Amino acid sequence: MSEQRSLSGHELKITSFINEIGDLNAGVMADAIQHLNSLTKPPGSLGRLEDIAIRAAGISGELAPDYGKRAVIVMAGDHGVCEEGISAFPAEVTPQMVMNFLAGGAAVNVLARGARADVLCVDMGVNADLAHEALITCKTRKGTGNMTREAAMTRDEAAAAVLGGFELVARLAGEGYRMFATGDMGIGNTTASAALCAALGGMTPDEAVGLGTGIDEERRLHKVEVVKRALACNRPDDSDPIGALAKVGGLEIAGLAGVILGAAAHRCLVVVDGFISSAAALVATALAPKAAAFMIASHLSQEQGHAALLRKLGLSPMIQLDMRLGEGTGAVLAFHFVDAALSVMREMATFESAGVSRE
Numbered sequence: 001m002s003e004q005r006s007l008s009g010h011e012l013k014i015t016s017f018i019n020e021i022g023d024l025n026a027g028v029m030a031d032a033i034q035h036l037n038s039l040t041k042p043p044g045s046l047g048r049l050e051d052i053a054i055r056a057a058g059i060s061g062e063l064a065p066d067y068g069k070r071a072v073i074v075m076a077g078d079h080g081v082c083e084e085g086i087s088a089f090p091a092e093v094t095p096q097m098v099m100n101f102l103a104g105g106a107a108v109n110v111l112a113r114g115a116r117a118d119v120l121c122v123d124m125g126v127n128a129d130l131a132h133e134a135l136i137t138c139k140t141r142k143g144t145g146n147m148t149r150e151a152a153m154t155r156d157e158a159a160a161a162v163l164g165g166f167e168l169v170a171r172l173a174g175e176g177y178r179m180f181a182t183g184d185m186g187i188g189n190t191t192a193s194a195a196l197c198a199a200l201g202g203m204t205p206d207e208a209v210g211l212g213t214g215i216d217e218e219r220r221l222h223k224v225e226v227v228k229r230a231l232a233c234n235r236p237d238d239s240d241p242i243g244a245l246a247k248v249g250g251l252e253i254a255g256l257a258g259v260i261l262g263a264a265a266h267r268c269l270v271v272v273d274g275f276i277s278s279a280a281a282l283v284a285t286a287l288a289p290k291a292a293a294f295m296i297a298s299h300l301s302q303e304q305g306h307a308a309l310l311r312k313l314g315l316s317p318m319i320q321l322d323m324r325l326g327e328g329t330g331a332v333l334a335f336h337f338v339d340a341a342l343s344v345m346r347e348m349a350t351f352e353s354a355g356v357s358r359e
Helices: 009-018 026-038 048-060 080-084 093-103 107-114 155-174 189-200 217-234 241-248 251-265 275-287 289-294 306-313 329-347
Strands: 070-077 118-125 179-185 269-272 295-297
Touching (some): 009 251, 026 048, 048 269, 070 093, 070 107, 070 155, 070 251, 070 329, 093 118, 107 329, 118 155, 118 251, 155 251, 179 251, 179 329, 189 251, 189 275, 217 241, 241 251, 251 289, 269 275, 275 289, 275 306, 289 295
Parallel strands (some): 070 118, 070 179, 179 269, 269 295
């Protein structure tokens, strides 16, 4: 995206929106540190909870922001690479699970209810005609191409999907939402995410490819070869994140990258889920390095490339529960930790108010 004359209309809009991403509010972060150090505890003794509180202050510009209106955005899309036999589940599971989300019966729905979060399901590129009053439709095309034989999508389709995610968050921010979790659904999307890790994250296919939906080691090795073939076919350039996304990515991954960029531009906190969401974060930070400051990582997935991907992003996960479901399940669980950090800021007594002696 370095040559302005080569940008499509969608890419020009993305560039314009990226320019809206600012820095964290250093003054309010300093105030948050001072306040935390005045509370009845040794300095820094609440560890990562204090880091979260300081980050939230810097993002919002408020000492203890109100994140009462929050949502997990589950983006769904199909992948043509499923033709290569890389998943334990058939591709028709994607639209079936979308309807499960909309009916409130998936794991993310259960966990979101406990976290007081809305579940918003978005059709970014499901290979089916779906209709439901609660479904948000942002379909660029019905599934991606088989990236071992062709590009997953055109450059303009990839940019349109990123823009769709951005514009969705812009609308939601206007409705008062201030904290988001990223979620995904798409059979085959760990393969696309692994290819993006190799294209943009400096990993080898063997390092990036894991067991996905629960395949065995023999099929994992086959999946490694599939990723190698996709990279050889498309030759993504690590200096061109939109191009890499178009060649070996996914429509839901593109949409989630847009969600992250949108959250950053509108000064909202975004909690990143597992491997697929982190691949989207990799694209987002390649487009806009400042976006990294608006993210926190929720959990460390069992997917083997996730730890290296988080290191690349400079993010440290809050929890490790050996999860690998996706859907935003780890991210929505992490909402509880954000709530805990902000409750400390609002409710904990200071040394002065409690009459407790300092060291």
